[in-house]
Amino acid sequence: MTRRSASVTQGIEKAPMRSLFYAMGYTKEELDRPLIGVVSAHSEIVPGHYHLDKIADAVKAGVRMAGGTPIMIPSIGVCDGIAMGHIGMKYSLASRELIADSVETMALAHALDGLVLVPNCDKIVPGMVMGAVRINLPTVVCSGGPMLSGLVDDEDISLSKIFEAVGARKANLIDDEKLEEFEQGCCPGCGSCAGMYTANSMNCLCEALGIALPGNGTIPAVHNGRMRLAKHAGMAIMNLVEKDIKARDIVNERSITNALRCDMALGCSSNSVLHLLAIANEAGVPLDLKRFNKESEKTPNLCHLAPAGETHMQDLNLAGGIPAVQSELAKKGMLDLDVITATGQTLGENIKNAKNKKPDTIRPIEKPYSETGGIAVLFGNIATEGCVVKRSAVAPEMLTHSGPARIFNSEEEAIDAIYKGKIVGGDVVVIRYEGPKGGPGMREMLNPTSALAGMKLDKTVALITDGRFSGASRGASIGHVCPEAANGGNIGLLEEGDIIEINIPEYSIHAKVSEEEFAKRKEHYVAPEPNIKTGWLGRYAKIVDSAAKGAVMKQEF
Structure with a gap:
């Protein structure tokens, strides 16, 4: 196989390129080996990324041990917790596209032979995976691991x-x-925050997709096993390069189905819907919201990690991690065990010795928390294209709910009302103009949901938004309402006091407003001006697609 890097390292005409490598201290021997990009999101502003310099160094050691030349490439990364509740959150989801584009840019511009992705938090994980799947190079994901609980x-x-x-x-x-x-x-050290929040959801789902080694999602950041995993990731990429096993050989329709079922079993963040849609889009795999309900109907929920329950990521790791969850699903033939993975072996080979060591953390498939999965997509007259709820984190009494709409046109308006005690039991808080276009950036709503939970209202108040929720949110938190208000969705036509009916078991959400009344309101409707018109967020608002399609960039204008 001709190495891609030969286009910058081999032949007389490549002497100028080699001279630039030599300027950095590379040797001829290093340039004669495969060039492996180690894409690290290390920074000193994200607790999940604070230690990634050490993880990246371990990956580089593994690459060298297996005969390759590692080259560190930086990536940006937003800390959703620090960005929460102000303009910073508008940049979080949108940054996923910048990260994907930068992976594509750096890998192709420098003719790299393979990639080891070293992310850890929220949008950084799917952003890197999207870029790698897009360019279809041999790729292994090696995250920084979860934080220990406090x-x-x-x-x-x-x-x-x-x-x-x-x-x-x-x-x-x-x-x-x-x-x-x-x-x-609450946060005792480095790593991605300790619950089944978005970062840990995506690191676990990278395992489920097969693009990360077993242990990627659950080995704690501070454990020695994380460093050993990083070295093995560096060795694994050399095996994939040698065998020419590329990202789309691993991430395809079969592995995405596996990931959907693991998502339902684990009770992952509702953000996993956005990210799996976006990754599937890059892989050329058809996927829509109805498919999530189809998989949820036949996949039992086996885990209730925080915020749905009292266990955390270190508990899942001690229980056997994702291989143990996969072994439970495999008991009923729910996974395709013949898919190839980043180990160079099949999923079946990877999990043949896996055991569920803590049935109180991973329920046996014969005794699940529920027969249906952790995520549900609801449809109705205020979400004709769908909306998403983390069903496993909803109290049983809130699975069905009817109440008056309390209307807010921004997160700030809503949180102010909640803090001032203006929301009472039975209400349905509606936060709109926070979608991908209207936000812009589709902010997470952890502040409002957590405020309701802290005030003991999470079992009597529902929250609906065309924005989204942190994986740390719990309660009847229903997000991703599509079409969003800024695109003319009926959520923008709701008025104070409209009765909203929610039925999660029936995948239904409905406002008791007739089509004729909605049409009448639309005649007098005036959409507010976008609140950001400049900078790259202004451009993002013009070209981002619906959350029902993963909030990816439109390919046609």
């Missing part, structure tokens, strides 16, 4: 608890001293 009052806690503590403090259910205790105790 401890307050002898209770294991993670990031969601401090957001909920803010709501509790606003309601005077706790004092400043207790708030400070949560603040100091």
